[in-house]
Amino acid sequence: MASNKLVTLIAAVLILLPAMAMAKDIVVGDDSGWKLNFDYQAWAKDKVFQVGDTLVFKYKPPTHNVYKVDGAGFKDCTKPAANEALTSGNDKVELKTAGKKWYICGVSDHCDQGMKLTLNVTEKSSAARGIIFPRSQVFGVAIFAIVAIVM
Numbered sequence: 026m027a028s029n030k031l032v033t034l035i036a037a038v039l040i041l042l043p044a045m046a047m048a049k050d051i052v053v054g055d056d057s058g059w060k061l062n063f064d065y066q067a068w069a070k071d072k073v074f075q076v077g078d079t080l081v082f083k084y085k086p087p088t089h090n091v092y093k094v095d096g097a098g099f100k101d102c103t104k105p106a107a108n109e110a111l112t113s114g115n116d117k118v119e120l121k122t123a124g125k126k127w128y129i130c131g132v133s134d135h136c137d138q139g140m141k142l143t144l145n146v147t148e149k150s151s152a153a154r155g156i157i158f159p160r161s162q163v164f165g166v167a168i169f170a171i172v173a174i175v176m
Contacts, residue, residue, distance in 0.1 A: 048077035050117075053128075053142060058083040059091065061135060065142040074146045078120045082128075086114040089140070092131045093118065099127035099143055102136035120146045 051074065057063050059082040074080075082091045091111040092104045104110075110131055111118070120126065123146050130140040 048075075048079065050079045050081050052081045052083055054083075059089055059130070059140070060084060061138055061140055064139070069142060069144045072144070074120055074126075074144050075149050076120055076123055076146060077149065078146075080118045080120065080128075082111065082116040082118070084114050086112050087132070089114075089130045089132055089135065091116050091118070092129050094127045094129055096125065096127060099129060099141060102129060102134075102141070104129065104131035104136070107131075122146065123148045 051072070053059050054063055054065065054068060092098075092109060094103065094105065097103065098105065118128075126144050126146055128142045129136040
């Protein structure tokens, strides 16, 4: 009986650890959030952004918003059409592809004042690639493992 619990625990750990290490939610600006008078380039400089991660832009609407732009839009602070703005104050942007990404605030002259972020998204390491589980599946395996251990 004890060996069955041990096997279940080991199986759950082997499934959960790689999945938990895969994607992460990254709050832009950490505790400061998305706001004026913050150096987002310095903030992003030493961070690693990988495909599957999610950027979370936290702010108080309608004070700010978020636009995904291209390199020229970033450089010139040119916002796309208004209907492309993210405006919830808890905007989540999944990083689906590798490469350079650019984001700006389109309110007033906030972008010109430095409220913009550029980052480079990398592919997952080859060791982790291919072991992607939906969060619901990870949660289900965790519940199963806990029930198996308790019983």
